[in-house]
Amino acid sequence: MHIGCPKEIKDHEDRVGLVPSSVGELTANGHQVTIETQAGAGINCTDEDYIAAGATIVDGPDEIFAKADMIVKVKEPQAVERAKLRKGQVLFTYLHLAPDAVQTDDLMKSGATCIAYETVTAANSTLPLLFPMSEVAGRLAPQVGAQALENNGGGMGVLLGGVPGVDAAEVVIIGAGVSGTNAARIALGMGASVTMVDRNTDALRAAVDRFGTAVKTVYSNKGNIASLVKTADMVIGTVLVPGAAAPKLVTREMIKSMRNGSVVVDVAIDQGGCFETSKATTHSDPTYVVDGVVHYCVANMPGCVARTSTFALNNATLPFTLSLANKGWVQALKDNVHLRNGLNVHEGQITYEAVANDLGHDYVSPESILGL
Numbered sequence: 001m002h003i004g005c006p007k008e009i010k011d012h013e014d015r016v017g018l019v020p021s022s023v024g025e026l027t028a029n030g031h032q033v034t035i036e037t038q039a040g041a042g043i044n045c046t047d048e049d050y051i052a053a054g055a056t057i058v059d060g061p062d063e064i065f066a067k068a069d070m071i072v073k074v075k076e077p078q079a080v081e082r083a084k085l086r087k088g089q090v091l092f093t094y095l096h097l098a099p100d101a102v103q104t105d106d107l108m109k110s111g112a113t114c115i116a117y118e119t120v121t122a123a124n125s126t127l128p129l130l131f132p133m134s135e136v137a138g139r140l141a142p143q144v145g146a147q148a149l150e151n152n153g154g155g156m157g158v159l160l161g162g163v164p165g166v167d168a169a170e171v172v173i174i175g176a177g178v179s180g181t182n183a184a185r186i187a188l189g190m191g192a193s194v195t196m197v198d199r200n201t202d203a204l205r206a207a208v209d210r211f212g213t214a215v216k217t218v219y220s221n222k223g224n225i226a227s228l229v230k231t232a233d234m235v236i237g238t239v240l241v242p243g244a245a246a247p248k249l250v251t252r253e254m255i256k257s258m259r260n261g262s263v264v265v266d267v268a269i270d271q272g273g274c275f276e277t278s279k280a281t282t283h284s285d286p287t288y289v290v291d292g293v294v295h296y297c298v299a300n301m302p303g304c305v306a307r308t309s310t311f312a313l314n315n316a317t318l319p320f321t322l323s324l325a326n327k328g329w330v331q332a333l334k335d336n337v338h339l340r341n342g343l344n345v346h347e348g349q350i351t352y353e354a355v356a357n358d359l360g361h362d363y364v365s366p367e368s369i370l371g372l
């Protein structure tokens with residue numbers, strides 16, 4: 001199979017779909033791999049590293065989109081990339097379609113077969129291709145939130161860990177899954193006072209097992225969230241309903257109730273965000289203020305630690321990339337229900353139920369497409 005990997009073009013997105021060692025695995029399996037020049041610049045990998053792994057380097061994305069059977073990326077294709085996709089081509093990347101009607105329409109029109117990293121599943125009911133980036137974004141969240149809490153960041157001038165005689169910041173994390181747990185780990189490490197909120201009591205139990213009495217845990221409902229948000233210095237939103245638009249758990253009224261200069265970090269922004277006042281921002285201009293509250297809503301947080309993130313992502317994606325390449329997408333999806341769960345769009349049809357429901361499209365099951 002001919003596999004192509006263009007340079008990412010989203011704002012400050014320095015990750016890349018394939019690291020040289022992944023290319024080496026693909027070429028060792030007899031595949032042809034084409035990489036756009038400088039695609040690895042942001043992870044400190046040169047064109048020569050890719051050539052040594054057996055790749056061909058091309059000057060721009062056009063030849064890759066024109067010739068490759070499968071495109072491997074990181075972020076959802078931007079409009080100019082979507083225009084280059086075509087029927088018969090497989091796209092393997094993050095998509096986050098539920099909150100993105102425009103992208104969804106373009107992918108449907110392209111005729112391409114689009115497999116989303118974020119809905120591929122594992123036997124233990126985790127999301128193995130989202131997991132590593134949720135680890136990264138979760139660990140980044142207290143870090144970026146701490147900067148926003150500084151006076152220079154627009155915040156109220158609070159040090160996350162406090163000092164003896166002055167309280168540490170109150171950090172509330174809504175969603176005790178992968179990114180929430182990783183956010184808690186770092187916030188606790190920085191000395192903050194941490195409360196975790198989830199509607200799944202097993203997730204709260206796991207948090208207590210992991211962190212002991214260092215974390216407070218609270219069941220997720222509107223009243224509990226309203227009272228916690230009101231007194232928090234920082235609220236980190238990390239909820240997920242797989243594939244679906246994020247529930248708006250923090251209302252505009254709750255944001256208004258917060259003190260001026262407090263901070264919200266909406267990690268769930270890639271699924272539309274869990275604060276009513278959230279809108280996606282970029283690494284170039286990551287924050288804005290609503291009702292005195294600093295909002296950080298960057299939808300590709302791991303892109304700013306591109307080397308760590310890319311290697312972690314490739315550790316997770318490579319077995320699936322290899323399976324798609326070795327078997328072809330039809331057989332690979334027939335053989336593996338977990339990879340099959342990644343199929344979101346095929347030849348103009350929506351094949352992921354939550355996306356179809358959220359965007360008002362008809363749903364066609366992957367099984368019916370595969371004749372299973």
Ligand SMILES: NC(=O)C1=CN([C@@H]2O[C@H](COP(=O)(O)OP(=O)(O)OC[C@H]3O[C@@H](n4cnc5c(N)ncnc54)[C@H](O)[C@@H]3O)[C@@H](O)[C@H]2O)C=CC1
Pocket residue numbers: 118130131133134135137174175176177178179180197198199200203220238239240241246247249266267268269270271298299300301302
């Ligand atoms: N902004 C960025 O750069 C990045 C964003 N993400 C996003 O972060 C989000 C979270 O991902 P993960 O941590 O992997 O998900 P996860 O599935 O591990 O955890 C989500 C948690 O939210 C909880 N939840 C769902 N509905 C809830 C509710 N109404 N109230 C309280 N809790 C609720 C679930 O029970 C679960 O424990 C996803 O949208 C993911 O795409 C992930 C990586 C990077």
Ligand SMILES: CC(=O)C(=O)O
Pocket residue numbers: 075094118130133134270299300301302303
């Ligand atoms: C998961 C995701 O949206 C990211 O890593 O950018």
Ligand SMILES: [Mg+2]
Pocket residue numbers: 255256257258259260291292
């Ligand atoms: Mg206020």
